[in-house]
């Protein structure tokens with residue numbers, strides 16, 4: 001039972017999280033590549049007192065690697081998130097700024113520097129969502145014909161995270177002296193080389209970015225597999241997850257907290273935040289209409305193509321109103337497809353029923369109703385120990401986010417479940433996470449005690 005308040009993330013998207021959101025009459029289909037859209041959404045989310053804005057990313061098109069899908073969805077259109085978050089840092093003051101960067105197609109020095117710089121210019125509000133990349137298509141943009149195997153990706157990711165954390169400790173607090181009289185700019189004893197030599201990386205350092213107001217950016221992850229969960233237990237401070245069922249979500253929550261403790265970390269050092277697409281109306285009927293209007297725009301053909309990219313074979317070869325077959329044993333995305341198959345088995349779904357449930361929102365749970373009903377659904381999981389908070393996926397932008405900020409959040413605040421004012425200035429202060437100690441400062445302090 002969590003005494004603390006819920007933590008809320010706003011999963012920022014160009015037009016909305018429903019795959020047909022761009023066709024909603026209230027949505028600007030060109031918003032996904034205009035700065036104004038993101039600045040307006042960031043200010044709106046900050047007015048709602050969200051803990052963080054989250055931007056997903058792949059260095060390729062999203063979802064099924066299929067040109068036909070690109071012509072009829074927004075999958076091929078995506079601005080680079082760190083660039084956008086830097087702009088949003090200037091338009092906001094308290095909300096956290098979290099973006100994805102892959103450990104498979106970046107170098108650790110790049111990622112350490114991008115997020116440390118975002119952390120510095122935002123006054124300590126940055127977070128890095130560590131992923132190993134789902135999209136096989138990313139390989140084609142980085143001189144490869146194949147995507148590395150799941151286990152190899154996570155082995156590289158483990159060392160990658162260590163190097164990034166090491167680089168973030170390059171500068172201790174107070175390293176910059178800037179004494180114009182003596183001409184001494186920095187205290188040499190507080191700037192450190194990393195000199196990392198490992199299986200995947202050799203990185204000398206130091207990083208060029210000073211220590212931020214929150215020490216270093218918050219590490220976020222979203223792995224669902226054994227490897228993914230274990231890396232989260234060791235390094236993540238927030239973990240996003242796709243969960244459709246309360247018992248499965250409670251099991252995931254307990255598992256992640258247990259893994260953190262196995263690495264000597266207290267359970268509150270990692271926040272578990274399942275994704276939820278919220279569809280809110282003054283009445284349940286109004287909310288259901290909003291959702292069904294977009295569901296009616298779903299293309300069965302594109303849905304089958306998308307699901308097939310998860311199952312590892314063409315589901316079009318199976319009867320649409322027949323049972324959901326087992327996925328190919330060779331598939332990559334173990335976590336997400338496992339959740340889909342469990343859902344289909346639990347509710348005895350046909351392929352058509354499954355795609356109608358998951359395709360619109362990429363497998364995330366959907367909660368539809370009045371502000372009170374949606375708040376009930378979130379409160380149930382929060383009090384049941386299935387979540388420390390939620391990564392909310394607005395159906396559309398801006399309307400779906402406005403409904404959350406003006407209808408749902410006041411209801412959560414009325415119930416004492418969500419903040420009315422930010423607790424602090426940094427992402428860590430608002431998430432209730434400690435400022436990590438600098439390893440060199442710690443070493444010096446221990447030597448002085450010795």
Ligand SMILES: Cc1cc2nc3c(=O)[nH]c(=O)nc-3n(C[C@H](O)[C@H](O)[C@H](O)COP(=O)(O)O)c2cc1C
Nearest residue numbers: 056057100131133134222223224225228240241335
């Ligand atoms: C909320 C959420 C956001 C995610 N964002 C990204 C992303 O931006 N880019 C990406 O390549 N994968 C993303 N993923 C996928 C995960 O990083 C991970 O690969 C996936 O959950 C499968 O888990 P596994 O890697 O442990 O098999 C996301 C997953 C979730 C649940």
